[in-house]
Amino acid sequence: MVPPIKEIVIVGGGSAGWMTAAALSSLLAPKDVTITLVESDEIGIIGVGEATIPDLLNFNRMLGIDEADFIRATNATFKLGIEFIDWGRKGDRYIHPFSNHGVDMNGFDFHQFWLHSRAAGNPYPIDDYSLCAIAARQGKFTHPDPNPRAIRSHIRYAYHFDASLYARYLRAYAEKRGVRRIEGKVQTVIQTPETGRIAEVKLEDGRSVDGEFFFDCSGFRSLLLGQTLGVRFNDWSHWLPCNSAQAVPSSHAGPLPPFTRATAKASGWQWRIPTQARTGNGHIYCRDFISDDEAASVLLAGLDSEALASPRIIRFTAGHRQTFWEKNCIAIGLAAGFLEPLESTSIYLIQEGISRFISLFPNAALPEVFRHEYNRHMRTEFEQVRDFIILHFTATERTDSPFWDYCRNMPIPDSLEHKIALFREGGRAFRCEDELFSRPSWVAVFLGQNIIPKAYDPVVATLPPPEVTASVESMRVAMIDAVSQMPTHEDYLARYSGPAAG
């Protein structure tokens, strides 16, 4: 029998490193496997205000983390969706909510009924049928009702939090469960000559750390997977041309919004992420179209209130490593790939990288079949998220800058072209193989960015318009009513978790 893996080494801390350490330590007993994490306090951690999607709840639940405790420790706020401003056209505004729009009826998608009622004169945008979107606009929040018949059971939510505090929180969690942390900077990586597998990492102070399986959480440098094992980068910048970001915190301006905001700018876009302590802001742009200095002024001009520091520049290229798992090493987080955080997927891709490894947990022989499945799966995840992000740039009528001219005219992946065509022709949207963003998300962005179907479903079309209009309207009213009974986000947060760590 092949023995199990006994020594795991994680290179790099940050969200990626500590999420990996925490997840592994929650499942593995220290007597069976040793987990060592090497990180250097000198190397900065990227990302301050981080926005997430509801999947993070599963991750925290798997670790057995108490939610209120987590919220206090990470300065977290609740998030019901993302507001997009100026994307399809200047002046446009829509919310991509975490909850569905309306309720599907008789096996037909709600948006088909909405399209039917729209043709008969219904003036309300589809946002007005999403509980999360309505609550977000009104600054309200509450947890979902456990009773599946209650309207408020439709709420789905995620968090905004401080990523470095989250890493610190998970570090405490992991260390309590036996993860050994070594402070040090990796100088060289030693491979076993016969197999090419990574054998050990040597630190600047001369110590060495050996292991059987390595996680590369070294960030953009991709120290193990990229630099040592030579796995090449698959560049997607022709589809996602943004290659720089500047981030700056600002003070709060008014009540805490329970949503992320993404505002399209002339040569990129700007995020606004509220944590309990302050508001995180960032301008993501393409340097081919705008200088760093100009980008900084765009960022600062777009703040709701005063900046609390000067902007920090980050450079990146959209894309991913051609394989995520090579030999005895898996890259997690930025070492694996980068997609701009337009749909808050960074933490999700980390989480998925970890949980897919756990579900394939190999023995020491590292069967190739598991490695191939892992790589196939992660590649699909990246591609699916990529398509969804490209949609925001391609579905635009903006002609006010060379950047948007490029986006409007760039060729897009065939998979995305097909999805857009299906929706444009008949409002059809179907889920593809386990994709993260399911039908309601696609519908929100399609409609929010003015891809209005030429026809709606012919089966739904046979229904009498007054009946359809009445049932669609009753949903809208019921949602508004449910939201009116919800507390404000700030009140709820204060009551639920008490004061934050500061």
Add this chain to the structure above:
Amino acid sequence: MSTYLHEMPVIHIAVCGGGLAGYMTAAALSRHLPATYRITFIVTDETPSTDIFYGSVTAPSAYDFNLSVGVSEPALVLESNSAFSLGTHYQAWGEDGRSWVQGFQLPLPILNGVQFHQYLTRQGIDTLEPYLVSAAAAKRGVFAHPPEQAANPLSRSEYGYQLDASAYSRLFALGIAPSRICIIRAGITEIQASTEGIGALHLSDGQRVSADMFIDCTGPEGLLLGRLGARPAGRRGLGAAMSLTPGETLGPAVRTLTGRPFGWQSITPLQGATAKLTVFSEEDECLALTAHGDDVDARANAAPGRQAQAWIGNCVAIGQAAAVVEPLTPAPIMLLQGDIERLISLIPLSRDMAMERREFNRRFADDHEYAELFQRALFATAPVAPSGYWKAAQGAAEDTKLVRKLTQFLSRGSLVSYDLEPFTPEDWTILHYGMGRRPRRSDRLADQAPEAQVKQYLSDLQRDIVASTGGLPSHHSYMSGLKRFLLQKSS
């Protein structure tokens, strides 16, 4: 602004074939599509013998599907020999001769966020069946519609139907909206096709039918799709023989399926008869037919497998014309329903159907792959030596998705599930237990509940199931009562 119906082009659809696939498709199209779709149904064969490969059971999803195409449950009970089905009782399955009831079941309880079976593992309990209400009712031979009250354990059961394909397909003939469809009974003498697709069909009565779109319901032969270049998909030839034995008393609401060296045999109680189906590998035909005995009412051969593309040009294959599925589980009718629902959801909006075709083929491949995964899991066991049937069934290449499902369940009892799988996590849990797979250890979260509380919960549940199924009528007397009630109501 969205297009109104009166602006849409008229599209002529010709459904060609017959049997279960033909009648179900014709009923669904005639019920769902607006008048801008003209529908012709060319019936080439009322009751093809290959329909016995659809098997004799449906999943619980049949209720909603049937209703949506105009076939209500009262009609099904009164106008066909169909009966209720709580599942399949597998017997002498595989080398270890496993026996279990694969019952239809609503999601099992989740306690403190942990799945039910994790508590069994933690308590060292080896059997799942005493906690399954469908299995208990099936074994007792009793039946009743699941009640609404959540407190009654019977509310967790679900049911499908037991049927014989020829009577079942006649129900769908009744479901057809007659004003919406033109029916022609004739054979096909010639298929006119080009690289674009099918142009017209020449029929034995001298007519020529041209259409914008053709639906191939001609069974495993796939006459229309074949004309566009599709090749027979299956490799391993299977034979099947079916007979109906009349009988006054309706047997239990469960199909019994017994493993045999040549394949398997099932007994399905119906109203007024019992259906016996024997499925075997072709080389064991003599052995199998001897074992089948009786007079054979229907006999057919087919090779399980699916087309790479079920929609080519302007022709969509539905049911066996697209894929032959061994009727080991309710998968064949489930997939047939799925084919039809997929077609309705992608009915072309114009004569250019490239977009719909691509999406249909993608979803077709997914649906069938996941159904096959479940069927294949029935062979993930030591082979029955020396059996040609078993060797061939297991010969299929190792599937990474199935390996993941099995290894994950064995290591921690985790249920890996893929998107939109037709079989539910409960189906998989019951199958794993039935086939003797037990998790090596439980989820750590299951350890958090106090032991005494878990023990109490499990024994209460078992007691409630015994109590609630004990008071139920037999399937036979429930059915008689139901029919009396329905007849009184309608008179």
